[in-house]
Amino acid sequence: MPIEDDEVPLNAIRVFVTIAREGSVTRAASALGTTQSSVSRYLAVLQNYLGAELMERRGRRSELTEFGRLFANTVAEPLDTVCFTAKRMCRRNRSNVNRILVRTSLSTFAYSFLIPNLQAFSAETGGVIVDVISSLSQPTSSDNFDILITRDLSMIEPAHDWEIYNEELVCVGSPNHVDGKTISIVRSMPILNITSRPDILPTWMRAMNLTSEDIKSEGARYDHNYLALPAVMTGKCLLVAPEIIVSDLVRGGVLTVIPGSRTRSGMQYRAYAVDRSDNPEIARAFCRWLARLCKKAAIPEAT
Incomplete structure (x- = not known):
């Protein structure tokens, strides 16, 4: 112009x-x-x-x-x-005191775990509306959000923070293909590759004492876990993923965790309630609620 x-x-x-x-x-x-x-x-x-x-x-x-x-x-x-x-x-941003904005760099976590549970938080807090946006860029003090949920970004402004999840990895597959199988199934079924998390598979393999020669790793490639989940639910393939994003699918019988495939990744999810929030008490209440929710998400070890 x-x-x-x-x-x-x-x-x-x-x-x-x-x-x-x-x-x-x-x-x-x-x-x-x-x-x-x-x-x-x-x-x-x-x-x-x-x-x-x-x-x-x-x-x-x-x-x-x-x-x-x-x-x-x-x-x-x-x-x-x-x-x-x-x-x-801005008066427009203050028009609804029962509204908070959550920003996250964890798109699959938001899609598969956070968003499906938001209605429960809203019910507990008398109808608070939770808006969710995702971004991989480093946040600044001029960005408009009340809460940051991240695994890999740092917070450079005053905020209260909570450790909400120490990431554990599990290997999952469709019940039709993996029920009753042991970890040795990785030799015969392809494992999907997630390009946004290239660290996951090598970390898991080291913990399982596996080498590249021990697994069938020529599985399809996907940008994010949420894109790979439909593939592993319907196809003859495996996925190594954070337990928390597959927990509801496992409980629902859609996916099965291969016994003995659980290990820590060393990554930690944290929630930050920024001090400049217009609704600081609600933001902190949300972080405490999320920490409790994540603790309940663990899948019982298969026997």
Whole structure:
């Protein structure tokens, strides 16, 4: 959109600060939930306004110019302050005092465990509405959320935190194919690969004293566990996954845990209730409820 010569392109500045933080146009587009072409257009608008190049090619990569680094470092903090203040003072965001926003980097955990249980929390708390969003980007103090649930992101602002789950891995399959079988079934049935968690299978194999020669690992590849779950429920294949995301499916008889396949991954899920929340008491109550819920999710060891 054309701008007047004296009109500061604030949206373009916000986009450029995101580029600087994320390190590339591609990652900035993902963080902003928009397209690369849109981000590139905003970059061009800002460069035209400033009369200077903000990024330059270095081989196959694009990096900030010296001017670009100086500009980003100068405007990032004031921009964060403006965004944070506006969100805190926005009357629209305060229209429903019985509403909290949960942000998580654990999409499968949210899909298979958290969201199916939210109605119970709402019932316990007199109708509190829980909104859920997912993001893999590092949170900042200007982001709008009350609670962060994560395994791999760090919280850099004041918050109360809870350890909600020490991740345990189990190997599961369809009851039609694995009932009554032992761990040796991994030699004859393919194990699905989850590209977003490449650590899971090697960690589990080490704990089981297995090598790549001991398993049939040419299973299909999926980005996330929630995409692989329908495949393992209906197909002749196995999945090594966090116990908590398959617990309800196991209890419902849809999946079976192979006896002796449980082990710790070393990963820990934590919930953070940020101090700046408009509903801090509800946010903390939610985290305490979630910690209790996760403790109840363990599947009894098969005998």
